[in-house]
Amino acid sequence: MATVGENRSFWDGEYDWRDEGHEWSVAWGGADMQWFGTILPRLHAYVPAETILEIAPGFGRWTSYLKGLCDRLILVDISKKCIDACREKFASCFHITYHVNDGYSLDMVPDGEIDLVFSFDSLVHAEKDVIKAYVSQLASKLSKDGVAFIHHSNIGQYERYFRFWQKDTLPKGLINWLKEKGVVEPTDHWRAYSMTGSLMRQMVEEAGLFCISQEYINWGTKPSRLIDCITVFSRKDSKWKGPTRTFINRDFMKEAYHISSLSRLYSLSSLGKGG
Numbered sequence: 001m002a003t004v005g006e007n008r009s010f011w012d013g014e015y016d017w018r019d020e021g022h023e024w025s026v027a028w029g030g031a032d033m034q035w036f037g038t039i040l041p042r043l044h045a046y047v048p049a050e051t052i053l054e055i056a057p058g059f060g061r062w063t064s065y066l067k068g069l070c071d072r073l074i075l076v077d078i079s080k081k082c083i084d085a086c087r088e089k090f091a092s093c094f095h096i097t098y099h100v101n102d103g104y105s106l107d108m109v110p111d112g113e114i115d116l117v118f119s120f121d122s123l124v125h126a127e128k129d130v131i132k133a134y135v136s137q138l139a140s141k142l143s144k145d146g147v148a149f150i151h152h153s154n155i156g157q158y159e160r161y162f163r164f165w166q167k168d169t170l171p172k173g174l175i176n177w178l179k180e181k182g183v184v185e186p187t188d189h190w191r192a193y194s195m196t197g198s199l200m201r202q203m204v205e206e207a208g209l210f211c212i213s214q215e216y217i218n219w220g221t222k223p224s225r226l227i228d229c230i231t232v233f234s235r236k237d238s239k240w241k242g243p244t245r246t247f248i249n250r251d252f253m254k255e256a257y258h259i260s261s262l263s264r265l266y267s268l269s270s271l272g273k274g275g
């Protein structure tokens, strides 16, 4: 269980932000490769967008790309440390506004003006109370054709599996050995156990919105354990209305490894240009 309090104290306190989140892009060969190879192909139909709301930007790993795709960017994070870091990093960008919230509220966001809501690699740690709060508020925050692109947890579907290996049912040494050998998933990536893709779809519908698509993906896990999901949704009266499309993508990590192999030639860092 990753409560709002635990998220705040971890990200605002003990987490070492020295690498500003770039440590999570290593599997792709860098943040630029992950953005252009994995995120942008899924997002391109919805950008540029006049006003973007990014929920939980951390130290701005994706903000760096979103800022060039809009006229107005609103950042909301539960961690003051993260918002302060973004404020400093993007000081020259006068179209960005910054907000520390309580982990639930979007009161600071204007109604009916958000053309894209983006959250990636953050709300996977948020339990259903947080997701429900955000989704229900987004019903009034989205513009007519506005879209929300939310990466969240689906680990609830595999709860029994992960819980079994977390219990002391077998000797610790044996469990660690099985994890090292890759027989057992070494970690649950601190995913929120109360969330699943189907629950997200239910929340979206209960909020009077509709799901454009849902992609179930593995994240540092075997192809059989799709612990995450990317849900894209909008208003029912939007131009995006149509049948909800679902993709069970067991090759998400294969995609990362492939992009990582391209990064040796094409990433900014391989070209000596940072990134």
Ligand SMILES: C[S@@+](CC[C@H](N)C(=O)[O-])C[C@H]1O[C@@H](n2cnc3c(N)ncnc32)[C@H](O)[C@@H]1O
Pocket (backbone or CB within 6 Å): 004, 007, 008, 011, 012, 020, 021, 055, 056, 057, 058, 059, 060, 061, 062, 076, 077, 078, 079, 082, 101, 102, 103, 104, 119, 120, 121, 122, 123, 125, 126, 130
């Ligand atoms: C793993 S970091 C990812 C940051 C960024 N998205 C990235 O990919 O680099 C998770 C972020 O989510 C934020 N966060 C966690 N729970 C939140 C909540 N309920 N509302 C807003 N932000 C939250 C944390 O403060 C942290 O900045």
